[in-house]
Amino acid sequence: MDTGDATLTPLDNYEIWFGNKQASGTLIAVNRSKVKSLTLEAGGSATITYDDSGNWVDGPPA
DSSP states (O other): OOOOOOOOOOOOOEOOOOOOOOOOTTTTOOOOOOOOEEETTTTTTOOEEEESSSSSEESSSO
């Protein structure tokens, strides 16, 4: 087994999807639709939109 120091850096990664059969309070979904992944750094924010074609688009609705 390796021993020694390790430096861990937290990443603010988020995944957004629609799930119609997920119980409230669960963290792991088994029936995810199209997934949008986001990484936010230093308190950043993002705006995404689910368009009429069923796709995630960066930015506000057109």
